Amino acid sequence: MVKVTEIRWHGRGGQGAKTAMLLLADVAFNTGKYIQGFPEYGPERMGAPIVAYNRISDERITVHSAIYEPDYVVVVDDTLLESVDVTAGLSEEGAIVINTVKEPGELRDLLKGYKGKVCTIDARTISVDCLGKYFPNVPMLGAIVKVTGIMDDKAFLDDMVESFKHKFSHKPEVIDGNIKALERSMQEVKGL
Amino acid sequence: MGIRERMSGNEAIAVAMKQINPDVVAAFPITPSTEVPQYFSTFVANGTVDTEFVPVESEHSAMSACIGAQAAGARAMTATSANGLALMWELLYIASGSRLPVVLACINRALSGPININNDHSDSMGARDSGWIQLYSETNQEAYDNMLMAHRIGEHKDVLLPVMVCQDGFITSHAIENIELLEDDKIKGFIGEYKPEDYLLNRENPISVGPLDFIPHYFEHKMQQSLAMKNAKDVILQVTEEFAEITGRSYGLFEEYMTEDAEAAIVLLNSTAGTAKYVVDALRKQGKKVGLIKPRVYRPFPVDEIAQALSKFKSIAVMDKADSFNAAGGPLFTDVTSAMFIKGICEPKVINYIYGLGGRDVKADDIESVFENLLDIAKTGKVDSVFNYLGVRE
Numbered sequence: 001m002v003k004v005t006e007i008r009w010h011g012r013g014g015q016g017a018k019t020a021m022l023l024l025a026d027v028a029f030n031t032g033k034y035i036q037g038f039p040e041y042g043p044e045r046m047g048a049p050i051v052a053y054n055r056i057s058d059e060r061i062t063v064h065s066a067i068y069e070p071d072y073v074v075v076v077d078d079t080l081l082e083s084v085d086v087t088a089g090l091s092e093e094g095a096i097v098i099n100t101v102k103e104p105g106e107l108r109d110l111l112k113g114y115k116g117k118v119c120t121i122d123a124r125t126i127s128v129d130c131l132g133k134y135f136p137n138v139p140m141l142g143a144i145v146k147v148t149g150i151m152d153d154k155a156f157l158d159d160m161v162e163s164f165k166h167k168f169s170h171k172p173e174v175i176d177g178n179i180k181a182l183e184r185s186m187q188e189v190k191g192l
Numbered sequence: 193m194g195i196r197e198r199m200s201g202n203e204a205i206a207v208a209m210k211q212i213n214p215d216v217v218a219a220f221p222i223t224p225s226t227e228v229p230q231y232f233s234t235f236v237a238n239g240t241v242d243t244e245f246v247p248v249e250s251e252h253s254a255m256s257a258c259i260g261a262q263a264a265g266a267r268a269m270t271a272t273s274a275n276g277l278a279l280m281w282e283l284l285y286i287a288s289g290s291r292l293p294v295v296l297a298c299i300n301r302a303l304s305g306p307i308n309i310n311n312d313h314s315d316s317m318g319a320r321d322s323g324w325i326q327l328y329s330e331t332n333q334e335a336y337d338n339m340l341m342a343h344r345i346g347e348h349k350d351v352l353l354p355v356m357v358c359q360d361g362f363i364t365s366h367a368i369e370n371i372e373l374l375e376d377d378k379i380k381g382f383i384g385e386y387k388p389e390d391y392l393l394n395r396e397n398p399i400s401v402g403p404l405d406f407i408p409h410y411f412e413h414k415m416q417q418s419l420a421m422k423n424a425k426d427v428i429l430q431v432t433e434e435f436a437e438i439t440g441r442s443y444g445l446f447e448e449y450m451t452e453d454a455e456a457a458i459v460l461l462n463s464t465a466g467t468a469k470y471v472v473d474a475l476r477k478q479g480k481k482v483g484l485i486k487p488r489v490y491r492p493f494p495v496d497e498i499a500q501a502l503s504k505f506k507s508i509a510v511m512d513k514a515d516s517f518n519a520a521g522g523p524l525f526t527d528v529t530s531a532m533f534i535k536g537i538c539e540p541k542v543i544n545y546i547y548g549l550g551g552r553d554v555k556a557d558d559i560e561s562v563f564e565n566l567l568d569i570a571k572t573g574k575v576d577s578v579f580n581y582l583g584v585r586e
Contacts, residue, residue, distance in 0.1 A: 025368045029198040038367035041310055062466035064363050065555050
C-alpha cells in the first residue's frame with residue numbers, strides 16, 4: 001500500500017498547534033504532495049489539551065478518520081506529558097518531538113516505555129530570542145520537518161519565506177524572526 | 193487543466209459560491225457551516241462578487257430571504273447545519289413547493305438533543321422528504337463540484353427544484369485537503385446566466401408566487417412536483433456529463449468501487465466512503481471480494497440503478513449516519529431495501545448499521561469488522577442481526 005506519513009500534534013489551546021499543522025500541510029502541498037490537515041473536532045478552550053493531525057503522501061489519501069497509529073508525534077507543551085498519553089499508538093520506527101528544556105534521556109520515564117526516537121527542542125528560548133515572545137509553533141514546525149525529513153531543508157525554508165510573506169503581509173517585520181526561529185530549531189533539535 | 197489548490201471543504205464551498213457569483217446570499221452562522229458565509233462575506237466586502245449579502249437574524253429568515261429573492265427572479269444561495277436546517281423546516285417545503293431552485297450547502301451536523309456540534313446526517317436526512325434534490329459529497333472536491341452543478345440541475349425547465357449539497361461537518365468541512373479548482377471563465381460558461389421563464393419582477397408577465405392553492409389544483413401541483421423530481425435524474429446525468437467534459441471528473445448517480453466481482457458490499461454516504469475505500473483496498477490485497485457503493489444522488493433516489501447494482505452481491509451492509517427511530521433501520525437502509533424489493537431483488541442478505549452519530553470517529557477497523565461480518569454472511573447465508581449500531585459501547 002502507499003506509504004502515508006501520519007503526524008499527531010498535542011498542544012494546548014492558544015499555542016498555535018493548529019496553525020503549525022496547517023503550515024506543515026501547506027509546505028508539503030507546495031512540494032507536490034497530497035495532504036490532510038485537520039484538528040480534533042470540538043469546542044476550543046484556551047489552555048485545554050488539543051490534538052491536530054497531518055497526513056502526507058505521494059498519492060491521494062482517502063481515509064477520513066483520526067490518526068491512531070502515527071509515525072510521528074509533536075508535543076508543543078511538555079506539561080502535557082503527565083496528563084495525556086502522547087505516545088499512544090506511536091510507531092517505534094518513528095519519533096516523538098517534544099518542546100522542553102530537558103534532555104531526551106530525562107523524559108523516557110514519562111513516555112510509558114516508548115522505545116522509538118525521542119527528540120527535544122527548546123522552542124521557548126528560540127522563540128523568545130528570535131521573536132521576542134513565546135510562540136512555540138514555528139520552532140516546532142522546523143523541528144518536525146527536520147526529524148521527519150519529509151522535505152529538503154532548503155526547499156522548506158525557501159517555501160516558508162514565501163508563505164510568511166503572504167501570511168504576515170500586514171506586519172513584515174516578523175518575517176525574518178520567524179525564519180530565524182525555523183533555522184535555529186532545525187539546527188538545535190536533539191536526539192536525531 | 194484546473195488550478196491545483198488545497199483548502200477545507202467550507203472554503204471550497206465558499207470559493208464555488210464566489211465563482212458562481214449569485215445575486216443573493218442570505219445566511220445565519222451555525223457551526224460547522226459558519227465559515228461558508230464568513231469567507232463569502234469577505235468576497236462581498238472586497239468587491240470580488242456582486243452579490244447582495246443579507247446577514248439575517250435566523251435560518252428561518254435566511255431561507256425566507258432566499259425564497260423571496262429567487263421568486264423575484266434572482267439566483268439565491270445559503271449554507272447551514274443541523275438546527276439551522278431544522279429552523280428552515282417550513283421554508284424548505286415552500287421553496288420546493290413553489291418550484292424555486294435555491295441552492296443550499298448543508299454542512300452535516302448532528303441535530304440536538306443532546307447538544308452536539310459534530311457530524312452525522314440527522315439534519316439532511318430529516319429533510320429528505322422536503323422536495324429538495326440532495327447530493328452527497330465524499331471530499332472537498334466533490335462538494336465543490338456538486339455545488340458548481342447544482343444550479344444547472346435545479347434551474348432546468350424540467351426540474352425547477354431546490355438543491356442541497358451535503359458534506360460531512362468538520363471531517364471534510366474543516367480538513368485541509370488537495371483540490372482542483374476550475375477557472376472562473378469556465379464556470380461562467382458552464383453555469384450561464386439565470387433566466388427564469390416566470391418571475392415576480394417581470395412586468396411583462398405578472399405572476400403571483402405562493403398563493404392559496406386549494407382542492408381544485410393542489411393535488412395536481414404536487415403531482416407536477418413529483419414528476420419534476422423524477423425528471424431530475426436524467427437532468428443530473430446530463431449536467432454531470434457536461435461537467436466531466438470540462439473537468440475530466442466524472443460522477444454518476446452513485447459511485448461503484450471494486451464492485452465488479454464483489455461478494456460483499458457496503459453502501460454509505462459522504463466522507464466515510466473514503467475510509468471504506470482504504471479498507472476495500474486492504475482486504476482486496478488479502479483476496480477478499482469486497483466493494484463499496486457510495487450514493488451521490490439521494491433525492492431523487494436512483495431506485496432502478498441501485499437495485500440493479502446491488503443484485504450481484506451475496507451480502508450488503510447499508511450504513512446510516514442517522515437513525516430513523518422506527519426501531520427497524522436508518523433512512524438509507526429503508527430506501528435501499530425498498531428499491532430492491534420492488535425490483536424483485538431478494539437474493540442478497542441486507543443488514544443495516546447505524547454509525548458515527550454525533551461525530552463518533554469511524555476507524556478503518558470498524559469498517560473492516562463490517563466486511564468480516566458480511567463475508568461471514570455471504571459464506572453461511574445466516575444473518576444474526578439486521579439492525580445494528582456499529583462499535584457502540586455497551
